Amino acid sequence: MLENGLTDYQLIRSKRKSLSIQIDHSGAIVVRAPIRLDKSVIESFINSKKKWIEKKQNLILSRKKISYKDGEMFYYLGKSYPLEITSNHKPSVDFNGEKFLLSGDGKSNLLAFYKDQFIKIVQPRIEYFSKKFDFKYRNVRYRKQKTVWGSCGPKNDINLNYLLMMSPISVIDYVLIHELCHTKIKNHSSQFWNLVEKTMPNYKEQVKWLKHHGHELHALLD
Ligand SMILES: [Zn+2]
Known part of the structure; x- marks a missing residue:
């Protein structure tokens, strides 16, 4: 019983x-x-x-379901901001530093917005880190994924989860550095983690943030 x-x-x-x-x-x-x-x-x-x-x-x-209603809070670079539904705003999602302005479908528009912003932010950063720490990657692809934040293939093609646009910039940097470190070491050995720590000494704080908030980022895909 x-x-x-x-x-x-x-x-x-x-x-x-x-x-x-x-x-x-x-x-x-x-x-x-x-x-x-x-x-x-x-x-x-x-x-x-x-x-x-x-x-x-x-x-x-x-874990509450996202409903894309007026006043609902959404993350942007680790801080949350309210959504304001507008009838005919162009573009269909905009962020003005204080709130998100949305017209049309919430989920698809916000995802497209996060992807767009993420690519703009990440491209110069990944170039900067790879030059500064001498990492060599081939391509970067941007996807929305429920299970991983990033990955690095055998030929050093890097995949990044653009839901990370909702996390603080330090967390984005950690994921970039993690995947760049995989261009040198493919596994998660202590040697790998030493390299991550050498490149980003406070990386454990970023791992912690992802552990606590990751499900809130993933909720956008439900
Ligand atoms: Zn890894």
């Missing part, structure tokens, strides 16, 4: 030896279990994880 407060769960049985538990993006409990394991064992396992489950579910429920 599940304890009070624990909702029903999805059970996936397979040829595995151990139990695992996950909370999916909707807040539902998903349990993976060995084929013949007794249900009472599975449910007491879920009960033992009650605190962890509730914490995860609360976090998911507190």
